Amino acid sequence: MIRYVVRRVALAILVVAGVVVLTFVIARVVPGDPAVSWAGPHASRAEIARVRHDLGLDRPLPVQIGRYFIGVLGGDWGTSIHTHRPVLSDIMDRAPASIELVLVALLFSLVVGIPLGLVSAKWPGKTADGVIRVGAVLGVSMPAFWLALILQLVFFQRLHLLPVAGQYDPNLDYTHPLTQYTRMVLVDALVTGNWSVLRSAAAHVVLPALVIASYPLGVITRMVRASVLDSVGEDHVRMVRSLGFPERSVFGRFALKLALNPVIAVVALVFAYSLANTFLVEAIFDWPGLGSYAADSISSLDTPAIVGVTLFVAIVYVLANLIVDLVQAWLDPRIALR
Amino acid sequence: MIEQALTPTPAGRPARLAAVLRRNPLLTVGAALSLIVVLAGLFAPILAPHPADAYVATHPTETLLPPSGLHPFGTDQLGRDILTRVLYGARISPLIAVLVLLIACVVGIPLGIAAGYFGGLIDDVLMRITDVFLAFPALLLALAFAAVLSPSIGNTTLAIALTWWPWYTRLVRGQAASVAGRQYVEAARALGVPHRRILLRHVLPNSITPLIVQVSLDVSAVILTASALSFLGLGAQDPTPDWGLMVSQGQSYFTTQWWLVTFPGAAILLTAVAFNLLGDGLRDVLDPRRVPTR
Numbered sequence: 001m002i003r004y005v006v007r008r009v010a011l012a013i014l015v016v017a018g019v020v021v022l023t024f025v026i027a028r029v030v031p032g033d034p035a036v037s038w039a040g041p042h043a044s045r046a047e048i049a050r051v052r053h054d055l056g057l058d059r060p061l062p063v064q065i066g067r068y069f070i071g072v073l074g075g076d077w078g079t080s081i082h083t084h085r086p087v088l089s090d091i092m093d094r095a096p097a098s099i100e101l102v103l104v105a106l107l108f109s110l111v112v113g114i115p116l117g118l119v120s121a122k123w124p125g126k127t128a129d130g131v132i133r134v135g136a137v138l139g140v141s142m143p144a145f146w147l148a149l150i151l152q153l154v155f156f157q158r159l160h161l162l163p164v165a166g167q168y169d170p171n172l173d174y175t176h177p178l179t180q181y182t183r184m185v186l187v188d189a190l191v192t193g194n195w196s197v198l199r200s201a202a203a204h205v206v207l208p209a210l211v212i213a214s215y216p217l218g219v220i221t222r223m224v225r226a227s228v229l230d231s232v233g234e235d236h237v238r239m240v241r242s243l244g245f246p247e248r249s250v251f252g253r254f255a256l257k258l259a260l261n262p263v264i265a266v267v268a269l270v271f272a273y274s275l276a277n278t279f280l281v282e283a284i285f286d287w288p289g290l291g292s293y294a295a296d297s298i299s300s301l302d303t304p305a306i307v308g309v310t311l312f313v314a315i316v317y318v319l320a321n322l323i324v325d326l327v328q329a330w331l332d333p334r335i336a337l338r
Numbered sequence: 339m340i341e342q343a344l345t346p347t348p349a350g351r352p353a354r355l356a357a358v359l360r361r362n363p364l365l366t367v368g369a370a371l372s373l374i375v376v377l378a379g380l381f382a383p384i385l386a387p388h389p390a391d392a393y394v395a396t397h398p399t400e401t402l403l404p405p406s407g408l409h410p411f412g413t414d415q416l417g418r419d420i421l422t423r424v425l426y427g428a429r430i431s432p433l434i435a436v437l438v439l440l441i442a443c444v445v446g447i448p449l450g451i452a453a454g455y456f457g458g459l460i461d462d463v464l465m466r467i468t469d470v471f472l473a474f475p476a477l478l479l480a481l482a483f484a485a486v487l488s489p490s491i492g493n494t495t496l497a498i499a500l501t502w503w504p505w506y507t508r509l510v511r512g513q514a515a516s517v518a519g520r521q522y523v524e525a526a527r528a529l530g531v532p533h534r535r536i537l538l539r540h541v542l543p544n545s546i547t548p549l550i551v552q553v554s555l556d557v558s559a560v561i562l563t564a565s566a567l568s569f570l571g572l573g574a575q576d577p578t579p580d581w582g583l584m585v586s587q588g589q590s591y592f593t594t595q596w597w598l599v600t601f602p603g604a605a606i607l608l609t610a611v612a613f614n615l616l617g618d619g620l621r622d623v624l625d626p627r628r629v630p631t632r
Contacts, residue, residue: 018470026482133364137618141558141610145569146585146603149592157593276475280566298485298570310482314474
């Protein structure tokens, strides 16, 4: 087991190193001559040469990669052209809001998706199964940015039911100021017992979380359905059934337990996918997270910021995968022996 | 179930196809919807009520008209007929998807076959490279590539293809590695058949089925990614009738003129659903044991 953990961690470190190199390629090699784009369209030849020297672009490529690498490790992720602040501190300011949003969406997808998948697998081919399967296909086929706009239209413009912008009502800052620990509003409000902010934040998170949840919900529902259907046919589940356990516990306990492993495996995948999806959704809901930061950087052609966010999400993804692998190996020790 | 398997399938291809479709209603729906999208794209110039509006024509006096008999989906901020543009859009996203998947296959398959068949150092190096690419969510990596290239349909296609090939290398590599160990391949090698012939005649055909299934499943993923890039301004540029771009442009008007955003977005959803159902159905038919992973 320890050998497996060490090997898995070493692989993750190797992948992160590769990820840093790939972002270097994107930032410095793909755009042609970055010095020209840095200096701007009206720069003279001398200015371009100066920028090239300042950026270290006149050094050999391996030296450049080495410097970039050391910079990234030391927390120097470049300076945002748009905000004029270090990219890493921008990211650290923005990340909690996005992670909170994605976690709420994932929790919702698990709580709703697992029962839906079970119902679907319990009565395959029946009406409920058909409706759930079509719903799941709609979920994975949904353009998130479009769903966000449509929900805004329906809930805000027509029904006036739910707030559609920001994390909570900014007026509460005067009446019920929020002490920040984690920068995740829901968590901070809960920890400090700030119920007014909590209520407002909960209402604000519903629509963006629903949009983000659309894809994971579809994936998880299909996953649970497929793997429960698989496991129902297995010997020990048939055994449990023939021993006279009620149908409900055959499905809810024995088949589900088997089915959960692939679901856990897919959670890391959809977590990262959803983080990337916030790029499309946050700007629409005025959510002050990484996604709207990325959208701003894209519209202002802020390459260091875009590359920084890309690097950050990739690292989060590698970590999520690592955690999932370790959890799986802990649940099923046979994995570590392979 | 067993009886079904033992029942001889009716002779003749059309009859067999009909039987497959009857058993998989979702596949039927998916195939029909995909066909509609493809036909809409092919015959857009005939079907569209105002073909000139697809690209450069503008009508300053007819801007932002609500849906009516003359303009069933309404008109946009430049007075262009939205139905026309949505129909022409069926020529863009699906075409991007086909090109992306083609490039991904052309790059991914040979690398995967080489890695799986030869193993050793080539395999290690290639797999570590794919590990790095797969450490990014596809949309994100495509977005980063697209952001540093200048925005255009060609560059969007390139950016998405750059993120897509490692999936196929991985998939083909696993298949090729298992085929490479089979006895008929070993026999061919023992008989002195050259590598190139073994790869083309034995390894390639026998490792390709799961890839076909995956490619059909990926059509909608690529369409969604491409339209997301367009929505962010990193893809097609005005006046291209691209669905993602149309949604993005309609954003500023959508609270009062809902039709600008609704119809192009619905077209994306419909297309993605169509190809997802088609891909799912093909998987059930061609490769019934595999559980979806992505």
